[in-house]
Amino acid sequence: MLRGIDSVLEVLAWSLVVFFAIMLFVGPQVIAEDKPDAEDAAAAAKARDSGGGADGGGQADQAAPAVDGKAVFADTCGSCHTLSAAGTSGTTGPNLDDVSLDAGAIEGIVRDGRGGMPALGDQLSDDEIAAVAEFVASN
Amino acid sequence: MSVTAVDRAPDPAPRLLAIAGFGAAVAVGLGVYGRVHDPSQELVFTLFFSTTISMKVWLATVALVFAFIQITSAAWVYGKFGSAPPWAGTAHRISGRLAFIISLPVAYHCLWSLGFQDTDTRVLLHSLLGCSFYGAFAAKVTIVNSKGLPGVALPVAGGLLFAVLIGVWLTSALWFIDNGGWPAI
Numbered sequence: 381m382l383r384g385i386d387s388v389l390e391v392l393a394w395s396l397v398v399f400f401a402i403m404l405f406v407g408p409q410v411i412a413e414d415k416p417d418a419e420d421a422a423a424a425a426k427a428r429d430s431g432g433g434a435d436g437g438g439q440a441d442q443a444a445p446a447v448d449g450k451a452v453f454a455d456t457c458g459s460c461h462t463l464s465a466a467g468t469s470g471t472t473g474p475n476l477d478d479v480s481l482d483a484g485a486i487e488g489i490v491r492d493g494r495g496g497m498p499a500l501g502d503q504l505s506d507d508e509i510a511a512v513a514e515f516v517a518s519n
Numbered sequence: 520m521s522v523t524a525v526d527r528a529p530d531p532a533p534r535l536l537a538i539a540g541f542g543a544a545v546a547v548g549l550g551v552y553g554r555v556h557d558p559s560q561e562l563v564f565t566l567f568f569s570t571t572i573s574m575k576v577w578l579a580t581v582a583l584v585f586a587f588i589q590i591t592s593a594a595w596v597y598g599k600f601g602s603a604p605p606w607a608g609t610a611h612r613i614s615g616r617l618a619f620i621i622s623l624p625v626a627y628h629c630l631w632s633l634g635f636q637d638t639d640t641r642v643l644l645h646s647l648l649g650c651s652f653y654g655a656f657a658a659k660v661t662i663v664n665s666k667g668l669p670g671v672a673l674p675v676a677g678g679l680l681f682a683v684l685i686g687v688w689l690t691s692a693l694w695f696i697d698n699g700g701w702p703a704i
Contacts, residue, residue, distance in 0.1 A: 382609040389616040396620060400627045404552060407631055462699075464572055467558065467633050469642070475699045477572040 447507045449515025456500065457512065465519035473497055476516055487513035531668050538661045546654025553635030553646065566624065572695065573702035575625045579692040582625075585618035586684050593677055618684075619656065626653070645690035652687055655680040 450466050458468030463476040481489075490509050493499035500509070568574035592611035595603040629649055637643040659676040662668060695702070 382606050382613065386609050386612050386616070389613060389620065393616050393620050396623050400623050403627065404556075404631060462572075464632070467636065467638075469638075471698045475572075477570050478699070478702060 447505075447511035449511035449513075452504065452508045452512040453515055456504065457516075460497070463516065463519060465515070476519075481517060483510075483513040483517040486516050529667065531672075534665065535668065535672060538658050538665070541661060542654040542656075542658030544654075545657040546650045549630065549653055550635050550646070550650040553630045553633075553650070556631075556634060558632055558634035564624070564628075569703050571628060573704060575628060576692045576695050576702050577704060578621050578625050579688050582618045582621045583684060583688045583692075585614045585621065586681055588614040589618060590677070590681050593674070597674070622652070622684075641690050641694060645687065648683055648686040648690060652680070652683045655683050 453461075453463065453466045454468060457463075457473075458466055458470055460470040460473040461476045462469050462471065487509055489497065490504070490513060491499065491501040504512070565571050565574050566578075568577060589611060592607055592614060594600060595607050596611055626649060635646045635650070637646065655676065659673070659680050662672050662676050
């Protein structure tokens with residue numbers, strides 16, 4: 381019985397080693413190829429929503445702001461908040477890995493502050509606030 | 520009576536050095552990968568946990584528990600707690616395989632999503648120990664499957680592996696628990 385379990389685990393262990401080793405090289409490429417498409421789609425949708433209209437549809441990609449929510453978070457929020465996706469480990473504020481809020485709620489907190497957190501509405505642009513809120517909400 | 524060259528056991532030092540070099544190469548390889556590749560900063564999976572961090576803390580802790588079983592069962596097999604039953608060796612191997620399997624998703628997230636970082640002493644230490652863990656594991660497995668090595672080689676390799684895993688856990692899961700408590704599963 382134990383020997384059978386041991387044999388199964390041996391095969392499983394080495395299979396997982398091979399799987400994760402492959403994913404170390406394939407995984408980043410898959411995401412790197414997918415991520416820009418997703419960002420482009422989101423940016424295009426945002427441009428359309430913000431009044432691009434029939435005439436502006438073709439210029440959506442050019443008009444979309446290229447704000448990196450992760451970079452904004454790392455620069456502005458990371459010293460106080462832990463968020464794995466941003467590689468930050470601040471402990472002054474709540475651990476955002478354990479917080480689940482939608483982008484709208486986060487945007488309001490970033491803009492107006494809450495508890496001990498200062499309002500950042502004057503410090504960040506609207507695009508930066510939207511980008512960082514979307515980044516936190518999606519991670 | 521003279522001892523001929525045929526009668527002498529081969530010097531194990533070169534093989535031990537080669538095994539240590541192999542383990543070091545694995546550790547350095549992982550470190551180089553973590554350093555040079557562009558960290559995705561994406562959360563890949565949570566398995567059945569609520570968040571990736573929760574998954575990492577809990578799986579690392581469970582791996583540590585299996586590591587304690589490893590070290591205890593090893594001592595038993597070596598007769599430190601009296602005569603070991605026949606199944607002790609198999610149980611030892613099973614606990615080791617489980618600890619290793621459980622560590623893989625955690626390590627994958629660390630390497631792929633965060634990479635090798637040195638933002639502060641703890642993070643640097645964790646990066647170094649994390650890479651060293653798999654180097655020590657590779658060396659230990661090689662020793663297990665080698666013949667003619669000194670009897671002390673395996674306990675030393677196992678002890679080193681255990682110590683490194685303790686360090687990995689202290690610089691990650693314990694730090695997290697100390698700062699924010701046990702994460703919800």
